[in-house]
Amino acid sequence: MRVREKGDRGVVQSVVLFLGVSVLSGALAAGLAIPFAGLAGFGTEKTAETLQDLPVELKTDPLAVKSKMVAADGSLIADLFEQNRIPVKLGQVAPIMRKAIVSIEDDRFYQHGALDAKGTLRALIRNQSDGGVSQGGSSITQQFVKLSLIEKARTEAEVKAATAETYQRKIAELRYAVAVEKQFSKDEILEKYLNLANFGDGAYGIEAASQHYFSVHASQLNLQQAAMLAGLVKNPTGYDPTNSPKRAKDRRDVVINRMKELNVVTAKQAADAIRTPVIDPKKLQKVPNGCASGRYPFYCEWVMSKLVDSKLFGKTKKDSEHYIKTAGLTIKTGLDPRIQAAAQASINKNAKPTDQAISAVTIVEPGTGIVKAMAQNRKYGGGKNETAYNYNTEKSYAGGYGGFQNGSTMKAFTIAAAIQKGFPTTHRINSPDTLDLSNARFPTCDGYTQAGDDYHPKNSTKGGGDLTMVQAAQHSTNTYFLQLSEQVGLCQIAKVAAALGMKDGQTGDPLQQVVSMTLGVGLVTPLMLSNAYATFAARGKYCVPVSVTAVLNSSGKPIGNFGPNCKQVIEAKVADGTTYVLNKVLEPGGTGAHLKFGPSDLAGKTGTINDNKAVWFSGYSSRLAAASVVADVHPTSRTLVGQTHDGSELSFSEVSGSGVAGPIWEDAMRGALKGLPTTHFTQPDDKTVRGDVKDIPSVVGLSPQDATTKLQEAGFTAQVAPGLVKSGEQAGTVAWTSPRQSDGAPEGSNITLYISDGTKGQQPPNTPITPGGPGKPKPNCPPWNPKYPNCGGR
Structure with a gap:
């Protein structure tokens, strides 16, 4: 007896399979599910169960379509996709393309049903004879089903099941194909297939592929282009012309020759097409994908992080990101390209990518919270002098660095808390250059916190003395604000700061209530600080920072509820009073005076942290608010002294908020406000500026007895200071008072009288002697006015 060879078994197997396919195709065409006892060895029972369990309709997911993120003016920030696809109707596909795909994949597509039994048998016998897979037998409908099932797969197991080389999977595919043929016309199936298919090199669907490889629309494809694309679907990677141009051309030519065999094109047309190059590299269009490839990668990553965290697009971050990148969304952001350009130009002018220190700035719109710009000196990337860190945002966002201690910019919240508690801007505190606060107890929300055994804080600027809140803000006098925070209470300051969105940029926890809180606490970001100061500009209306204005x-159609989310968190008069004080920082005598520009009112505050590890400037107009920082990002946190900034090493005298971070803020704001209408702040009421005070009658030049009588008649008490002071007033008469006449005082207050010795030269002790500063009397001063609180000097 002759032993049956392997080839004999293959032929027999093919015949048996053909009989099975023939029967199966008839059964499927009738929509039946029957057992096939004769197909021994092919999983008969399981096959029958598979057929019986299958639904009669193939439910497909919507096509994965790329989304886009756009700026406020509609310009593209980035394309976001898992599959670069642009769906089109079949009528938008060139007829030659339709003919090419049918010719090579299923030339009897319009003649047969879901299964081409003739074509399948031909392929099976050819494959068995060759000992491999040299010819496909799936119809276009079957291929569409398979692609749809793969597209729906979300897990590795689902992908494996959709691509398994088993007859059970093939039979299931056939049953679905029957359902598809009943549900859609041939043209509809072809349209769906052309939009779904993978055409290699990241291009999905015929329109995206046409634009990618040839820079034309699918409706404009010619013979050779259509043939190349039709050849790609069999092996999108292997026949990718960008990687394997020879294999791609050989495959394209196979398609052209098949079209010639089927009389779809003439011999001459085929020969002419075969002589052409497979692609023109100059016409190859790469579609950048994702934030890293976009115009504003740091801003884009921040937006994506917020969207993914919103839970609006999926239960998990993975689900959310998948939806965002496949749903064809248009994500509108608040980024203003003009303002972003101004911010980046400022960074480029005042810093270098090669600097050891980092520089960053964020610009926010008061009253909406819309983040208009984010810029920094390190570019996005993993190379030298590049980073994936966003130095403007909190650590909770993707790539967020998490901030730096904010130094004296924290004093703004102390000012607001004091005004909220009723302290006037004229509130005086004797503020020496060095203050002994050893073991001092400061009230907190939970009781008290205590300073160390040896705590002697110093002023970092000149201008100590018996200062008002305005004067102390102008000079950023540490000893004044430490005493003010003790009087106000740390709890009040913490509550104001929290209401304005201030928190630890690393952990998200509330800022710690420590003795030195007013000098800087925790780690905050330019985004956080600029938005907090924007609340003062918006007269107490806090807005959650807005990255996305609409999706x-x-x-x-809109999805979700995006845009401004604002509420009043401090009274308008408190915000106006704070702005009034911070406005003086940019006036003559203030630490930010040299940063003042333009006709619009400006307000702001400098900040320098311990050991000069970071310097800040945060400020605003009524229209825009910004915060800039220059900081060390070395893991061990080093001083900025000796580090390079703007290409040069910083000296000790150069490191300050106004001198290093200030110019970045100024140039960014100057550019951002250019061309916009002039704006002015709302002036605070008299009670906010002076407190609940009465006018003090003028007693300068009177005898102590007459002065005392006059003050008592006005509702005050009086006392005479010991000794005499140098003054131009007649000896023995009143030289000045404390509080000064221009400041006023609450009813019943005790007024101290300083008596002249009749000589000249000494100014009142409550006036800091600073050239051009707040203590310098202005000529021809009118009676007290909020605009001139120091007028007259007495």
């Missing part, structure tokens, strides 16, 4: 679905 539209593929049909242009």
Whole structure:
């Protein structure tokens, strides 16, 4: 007896399979599910169960379509996709393309049903004879089913099941194909297939592929282009012309020759097409994908992080990101390209990518919270002098660095808390250059916190003395604000700061209530600080920082509720009073005076932290608010002294908020406000500036007895200071008072009288002697006015 060889078994197997396929195709065409006892060895029972369990309709997911993120003016920030696809109707596909795909994949597509039994048998016998897979037998409908099932797969197991080389999977595919043929016309199936298919090199669907490889629309494809694309679907990677141009051309030519065999094109047309190059590299269009490839990668990453965390697009971050990148969304952001350009130009002018220190700035719109710009000196990337860190945002966002201690910019919240508690801007505190606060107890929300055994804080600027809140802010006098925070209470300051969105940029926890809180606490970000100061500009209305203004679905309809989210968190008069004080910082005598520009009112505050590890400037107009920082990002946190900034090493005398971070803020704001209408702040009421005070009658030049009588008649008490002071007033008469006449005082207050010795030369002890500063009397001063609180000097 002759032993049956392997080839004999293959032929028999093919015949048996053909009989099975023939029967199966008839059964499927009738929509039946029957057992096939005769197909021994092919999983008969399981096959029958598979057929019986399958639904009669193939449910497909919507096509994965790329989304886009756009700026406020509609310009593209980035394309976001898992599959670069642009769906089109079949009528938008060139007829030659339709003919090419049918010719090579299923030339009897319009003649047969879900299964081409003739073509399948031909392929099976050819494959068995060759001992491999040299010819496909799936119809276009079957291929569409398979691609749809793969597209729906979300897990490795689902992908494996959709691509398994088993007859059970093939039979299931056939049953679905029957359902598809009943549900859609041939043209509809072809349209769906062309939009779904992978055409290699990241291009999905015929329109994206046409634009990618040839820079034309699918409706403009010619013979050779259509043939190349039709050849790609069999092996999108192997026949990718960008990687394997020879294999791609050989495959393209196979398609052209098949079209010639089927009389779809003439011999001459085929020969002419075969002589052409497979692609023109100059026409190859790469579609950048994701934030890293976009115009503003740091801002884009921040937006994506917020969207993914919103839970609006999926239960998990993975689900959310998948939806965002496949749903054809239009994500509208608040980024203003003009203002972003101004911010980046300022960074480029005042810093270098090669600097050891980092520089960053964020610009926010008061009253909406819309983040208009984010810029920094390190570019996005993993190379030298590049980073994936966003130095403007909190650590909770993707790539967020998490901030730096904010130094004296924290004093703004102390000012607001004091005004909220009723302290006037004229509130005086004797503020020496060095203050002994050893073991001092400061009230907190939970009781008290205590300073160390040897705590002697110093002023970092000149201008100590018996200062008002305005004067102390102008000079950023540490000893004044430490005493003010003790009087106000740390709890009040912490509550104001929290209401304005201030928190630890690393952990998200509330800022710690420590003795030195007013000098800087925790780690905060330019985003956080600029938005907090924007609340003062918006007269106490706090807005959650807005990155996304709207999200539209593929049909242009809004999804979710985006845009401004604001509420009044401090009274308008408190915000106006704070702005009044911070405005003086940019006036003559203030630490930020040299940063003042333009006709619009400006307010702000400098900040320098311990050991000069970071310097800040945060400020605003009524229209925009910004915060800039220059800081060390070395893991061991080093001083900025000796580090390079703007290409040069910083000296000790150069490191300050106004001198290093200030110019970045100024140039960014100057550019951002250019061309916009002039704005002015709302002036605070008299009670906010002076407190609940009465006018003090003028007693300068009177005898102590007459002065005392006059003050008592006005509702005050009086006392005479010991000794005499140098003054131009007649000896023995009143030289000045404390509080000064221009400041006023609460009813019943005790007024101290300073008596002249009749000589000249000494100014009142409550006036800091600073050239051009707040203590310098102005000529021809009117009676007290909020605009001139120091007028007259007495």
